[in-house]
Structures are given as C-alpha cells and as structure tokens.
Amino acid sequence: MSVSVVLFTSDLRVHDHPPLRAALSSADEVVPLFVRDPAVDRAGFAAPNRLAFLADCLTDLDAGLRSRGGRLVVRTGDTAAEVLAVVRRTGAAEVHVAAGYTAYARRREEDLRRVLADEDCRLRVHDGVSTVLPPGEVTPQGSDHFAVFTPYHRRWEVTRPREPLAAPRAVRVPDGLDGDPVPVRAAVASVSEGLAAGGEGEGRKRLIGWLSRHADEYEERHDDLAGDATSRLSPYLHFGAVSPAEAVHRARARGGAGAEAFVRQLCWRDFHLQVLAARPDTATADYRPRHDRWRSGKRAEEDLTAWREGRTGYPVVDAAMRQLAHEGWMHNRGRLIAASFLTKTLYLDWREGARHFLGLLADGDVAENQLNWQWVAGTGTDTRPHRVLNPVLQGKKYDRYGAYVRRWVPELADVPVALVHxxxxxxxxxxxxxxxPEPIVTLADGLARFREARGRD
Incomplete structure (x- = not known):
C-alpha cells in the first residue's frame, strides 16, 4: 500500500486542511505526525500557557482523527530526523507540510528537503494553510511586500481566497507505528488560572457561536474593554485549530459591518505575516529604525518590573497586565495601551515587552506579537510612529464606567466612576x-522624555 506522511505544525485541525486532503488523495494510508522538537524550547517559544493550549489542541486533533479511523502519531526529537525515521519505517512516498513563514519554519523546511534528498520521497509544501492569502499572493509594484496596511488591505479584500475544504470522512494509518503519548494539559506546570480550553472543537464552536450571536455588534464594540465583545479566536488561529480562510468565508456569508470589521482583523494578521516573510529579521530588529537609545539601569529595571506586575499606578495599564497574567490573553485595546505605555511613556525597549507577552500569551505568535509591538513602538509599519496613547484618556474612552479596571484591579473596586482612572x-x-501604587511617572514627564529622545521637541 502507498503511504504519505502529514507533518502537523501550526495547523492542528482536520477541517480545511489542504496537506491532509492532498495526502489522502495520493496514498492508501497516511501518517498524521506531530513532532515535539526541543529546538522550539531552546528558541524560547515553549511558554507554559502555549504548551497547555497546544496539549489541548493535540488531544482534540487525536480525537478528531480517531473518530475517522485514524490517530495522531507523536514523536519527540529533531523534526527532520523524526520525519525521516517515519518515512523509512513506512516507505512513504510523500511528506506533506503547511508552509511556514518564520525563520524557524523556513529552516525546518530546508532540513526536511536535505534529509529527504537521498530518499525516494517527495516533500510537498502547501501554501496558504495558516493564512487567508499567503505572503506574496498580493504585492506592490517594485517590492516583495506591502509596508503599509491600507494599500495592502485594498488589494487583499478584492482577492478571493481559496475555498475551504471539508474534513475527511476516513483516515487510515499504517499499523505498528510507535509514538509518544499525546500531551495533556495537566502535565504542564505554571499555567495561568484562567487560560481558555484549546482544540479545534472549542475553536469551531467559538467561531460559529460568536459569528451568529455577536458579530453584528463587533464594529461598534470591539474596543470596549469591559464589554469583551471580541471573538477571542487568536489562540485558535495561532495553533491552526481554526482555519483563517474558513473564518473569512463564514464571516462574509454572515455579512454586515461587524463581520467585515472582523475580516479586517484577519487581514491585519496576513499583513504582518507577509512583512515577516519578507523581513524575517523583524522578529528582533527594528523594521524602521528610529535610532532609539532605550532606557537602561536600575530605575528602568524597576519600571519594567512594575509594568510586568501591573503596578504602574495607571489603572487601565495595570488591569490589562493583570488580565494577561490570569488568562494568558489580553484584550486588543489593552495590548495597545500597555505597549504604548512601556515604549513611549516609560521609553523602554519594545523587545522587553514583546518577550514578556510571549512568555504568557496563549496566542503568542512571532509575526503578530513582534510586529504589533513594533507598530506601537513606532519602529514598525505605523504611518504615525510618534503617536502616544494617554492611558487616562484611553481608559475613560474604552472603559467608560471603569468596569474593566474594577474587574482586574480589586484595590479600586469601589472607586467612583469619576476617579477610577x-x-x-x-x-x-x-x-x-x-x-x-502611585504613578511611577507623570504622563507629562514621560511624554517630554519620549519627544526629546525622538527629537520631537
């Protein structure tokens, strides 16, 4: 019997899975394989919340495959070496994998090509599995990527994405193939208490339910911190438990201004991925250098610690940071406010903030996290790089009655509305x-320091 291998990476689902469907159409039996690679840990991407969410996703993927007669094969070790071992054990003629766009994913593909070069086995890389439109699908004249969102969005929204694929009816896996137990959340230590459950089943339920019940209000309420009207789909998109292409198709079928506002957010995700694909160094280096000399020293370290712990003295900033610690997730408006406060009011390096977020976020994604941090810091794609978000005004606008602050900063639970921010x-x-705590810096002093640093007097 002919055999193909499907290497699952950040595409942990059975619905709308082009590599899986292609493998099933070209072989009698398929090995659904996931490799737990220690290189991921060494790269700093193995934060407890993501490991726990990943375990949920793998458990759910295994269940989805078993309901179709298959199972997930889990191995631990170097990805290319483990794939090669499975290919040799089964005589597989093809290995299917979704294209990745980070530097790590590209190295993984190169390693796979190298180890399979001397085998009678073809590597098939499938583009557009983790995106609506893959990087390079739309490009400006004379460049390999768009550096500004608005023109990218204009092209993106008139380019039709591929049609989502149905889940397979049956998956037949070769007998006698050994593997490790599927990871479970309970085995992961130091997980945030309020971390959401992961997995394709949970993600699809959330997508379908949110679109039917809350999409209509999204355009008006997506910045409402207390209302929490966002979809909270970002961790499921990060792990590929929900297909972004399917999410767009379902949202557009729903229709309305709220659904289109949601689709725009998925466009932002694609936008950042195409920037990272063209400039992998932006994971750590400024996309547009501003010659910043970020603060350092004892006082800077104390300010960074206060920010991490949600004790800056600015309630909406502290509420956002405490939500992150408790849930492994933060409201998008909260992310913008907290990031602006760190980089522009405290004038601390955006990489410090990005590192802290990656340590806690279940949706900690290199493209989204790093490039959103750069956007806020003014070193990225923002066309207004020197804008500063005032946390008091932001709090009064997006947490009008202080409910978000009271939820996460119990010290202020009974403070009158007029004073809560x-x-x-x-x-x-x-x-x-x-x-x-008292404010660690006055907003006037922070603003003056930032303007002087950026030469904006």
Missing part, C-alpha cells in the same frame, strides 16, 4: 488604605 485624586488616607 485617576486614583491619585482620591484622599491621601484613602489611597494609602487601598495599597494601590
């Missing part, structure tokens, strides 16, 4: 009893 205006004795 400016607790330093409370009576001194009241402030002392609450134990909530």
């Amino acid at each position: 400016e607790p330093w205006r409370l009576d001194p004795s009241d402030r002392a009893e609450r134990g909530y």
Whole structure:
C-alpha cells in the first residue's frame, strides 16, 4: 500500500486542511505526525500557557482523527530526523507540510528537503494553510511586500481566497507505528488560572457561536474593554485549530459591518505575516529604525518590573497586565495601551515587552506579537510612529464606567466612576488604605522624555 506522511505544525485541525486532503488523495494510508522538537524550547517559544493550549489542541486533533479511523502519531526529537525515521519505517512516498513563514519554519523546511534528498520521497509544501492569502499572493509594484496596511488591505479584500475544504470522512494509518503519548494539559506546570480550553472543537464552536450571536455588534464594540465583545479566536488561529480562510468565508456569508470589521482583523494578521516573510529579521530588529537609545539601569529595571506586575499606578495599564497574567490573553485595546505605555511613556525597549507577552500569551505568535509591538513602538509599519496613547484618556474612552479596571484591579473596586482612572485624586488616607501604587511617572514627564529622545521637541 502507498503511504504519505502529514507533518502537523501550526495547523492542528482536520477541517480545511489542504496537506491532509492532498495526502489522502495520493496514498492508501497516511501518517498524521506531530513532532515535539526541543529546538522550539531552546528558541524560547515553549511558554507554559502555549504548551497547555497546544496539549489541548493535540488531544482534540487525536480525537478528531480517531473518530475517522485514524490517530495522531507523536514523536519527540529533531523534526527532520523524526520525519525521516517515519518515512523509512513506512516507505512513504510523500511528506506533506503547511508552509511556514518564520525563520524557524523556513529552516525546518530546508532540513526536511536535505534529509529527504537521498530518499525516494517527495516533500510537498502547501501554501496558504495558516493564512487567508499567503505572503506574496498580493504585492506592490517594485517590492516583495506591502509596508503599509491600507494599500495592502485594498488589494487583499478584492482577492478571493481559496475555498475551504471539508474534513475527511476516513483516515487510515499504517499499523505498528510507535509514538509518544499525546500531551495533556495537566502535565504542564505554571499555567495561568484562567487560560481558555484549546482544540479545534472549542475553536469551531467559538467561531460559529460568536459569528451568529455577536458579530453584528463587533464594529461598534470591539474596543470596549469591559464589554469583551471580541471573538477571542487568536489562540485558535495561532495553533491552526481554526482555519483563517474558513473564518473569512463564514464571516462574509454572515455579512454586515461587524463581520467585515472582523475580516479586517484577519487581514491585519496576513499583513504582518507577509512583512515577516519578507523581513524575517523583524522578529528582533527594528523594521524602521528610529535610532532609539532605550532606557537602561536600575530605575528602568524597576519600571519594567512594575509594568510586568501591573503596578504602574495607571489603572487601565495595570488591569490589562493583570488580565494577561490570569488568562494568558489580553484584550486588543489593552495590548495597545500597555505597549504604548512601556515604549513611549516609560521609553523602554519594545523587545522587553514583546518577550514578556510571549512568555504568557496563549496566542503568542512571532509575526503578530513582534510586529504589533513594533507598530506601537513606532519602529514598525505605523504611518504615525510618534503617536502616544494617554492611558487616562484611553481608559475613560474604552472603559467608560471603569468596569474593566474594577474587574482586574480589586484595590479600586469601589472607586467612583469619576476617579477610577485617576486614583491619585482620591484622599491621601484613602489611597494609602487601598495599597494601590502611585504613578511611577507623570504622563507629562514621560511624554517630554519620549519627544526629546525622538527629537520631537
């Protein structure tokens, strides 16, 4: 019997899975393979929340395959070496894998080509599995990628994505192929208490339910911190438990301004991926250098610690950071406010913030995380690189009644609406009893420091 291998990476689903469907159409039996590669740990991508979410996704993927007569084969070790071992054990004629766009994913593909070069086995890389449109699908004249979102979005929204594929009815796996137990969440230590459940089943339920019940209000409420009207699909998209192409098709079938606003966010995701694909160095280097000399030293370290712990003295910033610690997720508006405060009010290196986020976010994605941080820091693709978000004004606008702050900063739970975003205006004795810190910097001083650093006096 002919055999193909499907190497699952960031595409942990059975619905709309081009590599799996291609493998099934070209072979009698298929090995669904996932390799737990220690190189991922060494690269710093094995944060507890993502490991726990990954375990949920793998458990669910295994269940989805078993319901179709198959199973997930899990191996631990170097990815290319483990794939080669499976190819030799089964006599597989093809290995199918979704294209990746990070430097690590590209090295993985190169390693696979190298080890399979002397085998009678073909590597087939499938583009557009983890995106709506793959990088390079739309490009500006004279460049390999768009550097500004708006023109990219204009081209992207009129380019039709591929049609989603149905899940296979049956998956037949060769007998006698050994593997490791499928990881389970319970085996992961230091997981955030409020981390959501992962997996394709949960992701599809969330996508379908959110579109039917909440999409209509998304355009008006997606920045409402307390309302929490966003889809919360980002971790499922990161692990490929939900297909972005299917999400776009379902949203457009739903129709309406809210659904289109949601689709625009998926376009942002593709936009950042095409930037990273063209400039892999932007994971760590400024896309547009501003010659920043970020603060360092003892006081800078103290400010960074206060920011990480949600004790800056600015309630909406602290609420966002505490939500991150508790849930392994943060509201998008909260991410913008917290990132602006770190990079522009405290004038600390965006890489410090990006590293902290990657350590906690279940959706910690190199392209989305790093390039959104750069956007806020003014070193990325923002056409207004020197804008500064005032956390007080942002709080009053997007947490009008203070419900978000009260939810995550219990020290301020009973503060009147008029003062909840400016607790330093409370009576001194009241402030002392609450134990909530004074602001670590005045906004005027922070703004002046940033403008001087960027030569914006």
